[in-house]
Amino acid sequence: MPDSLQIDQIAERVERLLVRYEELMRTNTLLNQQTDALTQERDSLxxxxxxxxxxxxxxxxxLPGEPGTSSVKPAFKTVSSRGDA
Structure with missing residues (x-):
């Protein structure tokens, strides 16, 4: 009987490991999908x-240059030449 008990325990552990493996595979697939989605979002941003x-x-x-510089745009010259300022 001890051999069959040990075999049963090993079989139970193997079953639990297989269930855990399947869970991890599903989790890994979901994480890969999230990574792909985040990579696409990052690239878009x-x-x-x-x-x-x-x-x-x-x-x-x-934008015009800073006041007091010689690089004034023509729009500023037009306004000042009319005396509007």
Whole structure:
């Protein structure tokens, strides 16, 4: 009888290990899916950030120079030449 008891215990442990293995495989699959989704989201956000930076850079280039500098845009010369300022 001791041999059959030991075999039963081993069989039970193997069954528990198989159940645990299947659980871990499902968890791993879900984690891989989450990683893929987060990677896509990160790439999308990086792309949007790059586009936003380009828009900000374009807006900054359109701003006039600081007061007192010689790089005044024509719009400022037009206003001051009319005497509106």
């Amino acid at each position: 990086k792309s949007r950030l790059g586009a936003a930076r380009a828009r900000v850079d374009a807006l900054l280039e359109r």
